Amino acid sequence: MNLLLVAPLLLSVVGGLLAWWVPRVASPSWCVRSLTAALVVSAGAIVSALVLVAVVAASQVHVVSHVVHWCTGLEPGDRGVSLWAGAVAVVALGWGGVRVVSHLRQVRSERRRFGSVCGVEVVDVDGPVAFAVPGRPGGVVIGRQLLSELRADERAAVLAHERAHLEHGHHRFVLVAEMCALAFPFLAPLARQVRFNTERWADESAAIAVGSRKVVARAIVRTALVGTPSTTPQFGLAMADLGAAARVEALVRPSVGSSWHVPAAAIGTALFVAGAGASVQVHHLAVFILHICSS
Amino acid sequence: MRGMGSDDRRAMGALEAEVLEVLWREDRAVTPGEVNDFLGTGLAYTTVMTILVRLWRKGLVERSKAGRAFAYRAVVSEPDLGAARMRSVLEATADRRLTMSRFVDQLSAKELEALRAALGDLET
Numbered sequence: 001m002n003l004l005l006v007a008p009l010l011l012s013v014v015g016g017l018l019a020w021w022v023p024r025v026a027s028p029s030w031c032v033r034s035l036t037a038a039l040v041v042s043a044g045a046i047v048s049a050l051v052l053v054a055v056v057a058a059s060q061v062h063v064v065s066h067v068v069h070w071c072t073g074l075e076p077g078d079r080g081v082s083l084w085a086g087a088v089a090v091v092a093l094g095w096g097g098v099r100v101v102s103h104l105r106q107v108r109s110e111r112r113r114f115g116s117v118c119g120v121e122v123v124d125v126d127g128p129v130a131f132a133v134p135g136r137p138g139g140v141v142i143g144r145q146l147l148s149e150l151r152a153d154e155r156a157a158v159l160a161h162e163r164a165h166l167e168h169g170h171h172r173f174v175l176v177a178e179m180c181a182l183a184f185p186f187l188a189p190l191a192r193q194v195r196f197n198t199e200r201w202a203d204e205s206a207a208i209a210v211g212s213r214k215v216v217a218r219a220i221v222r223t224a225l226v227g228t229p230s231t232t233p234q235f236g237l238a239m240a241d242l243g244a245a246a247r248v249e250a251l252v253r254p255s256v257g258s259s260w261h262v263p264a265a266a267i268g269t270a271l272f273v274a275g276a277g278a279s280v281q282v283h284h285l286a287v288f289i290l291h292i293c294s295s
Numbered sequence: 296m297r298g299m300g301s302d303d304r305r306a307m308g309a310l311e312a313e314v315l316e317v318l319w320r321e322d323r324a325v326t327p328g329e330v331n332d333f334l335g336t337g338l339a340y341t342t343v344m345t346i347l348v349r350l351w352r353k354g355l356v357e358r359s360k361a362g363r364a365f366a367y368r369a370v371v372s373e374p375d376l377g378a379a380r381m382r383s384v385l386e387a388t389a390d391r392r393l394t395m396s397r398f399v400d401q402l403s404a405k406e407l408e409a410l411r412a413a414l415g416d417l418e419t
Binding site (some may be wrong): 136211221 | 307369409
């Protein structure tokens with residue numbers, strides 16, 4: 001029982017450490033991949049733990065035990081989990097589920113509204129408007145004011161950046177990460193790192209495409225100075241340490257050789273995955289032992 | 296004749312950005328052949344032509360006769376550039392929230408100050 005509560009806590013602590021550590025040793029593309037994998041595994045582990053708590057608790061209710069009697073692991077009178085813990089698990093699952101579903105619905109309706117975007121579209125709007133529209137056909141939307149204030153090489157950098165988002169399917173990583181964070185808010189730091197590193201990944205791709213890190217940095221700065229976006233983000237994405245300034249610094253700072261970085265990230269991910277997997281296993285074991293002992 | 300499949304359409308959307316990126320980078324009139332060389336992806340000449348014509352129709356590039364073919368150059372401040380055509384996108388742009396990756400997110404005043412200073416260094 002205690003383990004059930006401790007496992008998610010451990011996951012969040014390890015996840016927080018990972019969010020701090022991986023970006024320091026891995027390239028942005030590996031950060032995105034490994035952190036997304038870590039998010040999915042920990043969300044999966046927590047869901048499975050919550051479902052088991054709910055089911056085991058529910059099995060104490062006579063009506064439910066009658067329905068699930070075919071499952072030998074769940075017998076009436078199993079005192080492994082108290083009813084209130086089951087109720088908490090059900091509420092947590094339901095709350096997360098509702099948030100994920102409503103986010104998905106919102107994403108879908110927003111994508112539909114941009115369905116007419118095909119290739120590059122310039123819109124008559126002020127502010128730092130430049131974003132990629134994933135999907136079929138998909139493309140890039142750029143505001144006219146931004147375009148007119150950027151130099152030619154900076155415009156190319158912005159376009160190369162957005163094209164990298166489309167080419168590498170960054171929206172999928174961001175969507176998955178955000179769903180995990182919505183279901184389990186303590187995963188939010190990891191999800192924020194995923195989003196930030198998709199931007200870094202696209203910055204690096206753009207630097208290669210235009211042949212200059214400096215031009216990309218200049219494009220970011222000039223875009224930031226064009227004004228503030230017309231809309232406010234729903235929740236804190238514009239973390240002070242995860243914004244344009246951090247991206248500019250990463251671009252201007254001479255890149256370090258990264259031969260050992262990728263293996264380090266891979267090992268970190270493997271450890272995290274193993275840890276998360278193990279916590280689920282331990283939980284199963286605990287339930288099993290409790291069952292044996294009580295019967 | 297078979298219509299364009301959704302994969303073709305998607306490829307078209309991505310290619311358009313790629314071609315425009317070349318034109319913005321070069322900042323001069325470029326022939327379709329040159330564009331193809333810059334892309335270096337071995338596209339069919341007709342594909343590059345199709346994309347350039349699409350960009351031209353959208354008002355994103357202008358063209359001029361260069362020998363037997365047209366040469367294309369990026370346009371930036373045309374007054375009516377695509378604006379009316381994309382009214383639906385414009386409306387969606389105004390209240391889009393989180394799902395599209397923005398090039399730059401909202402910044403604090405302090406961050407803006409730091410960036411303004413950084414721009415000075417970058418332009419030297």
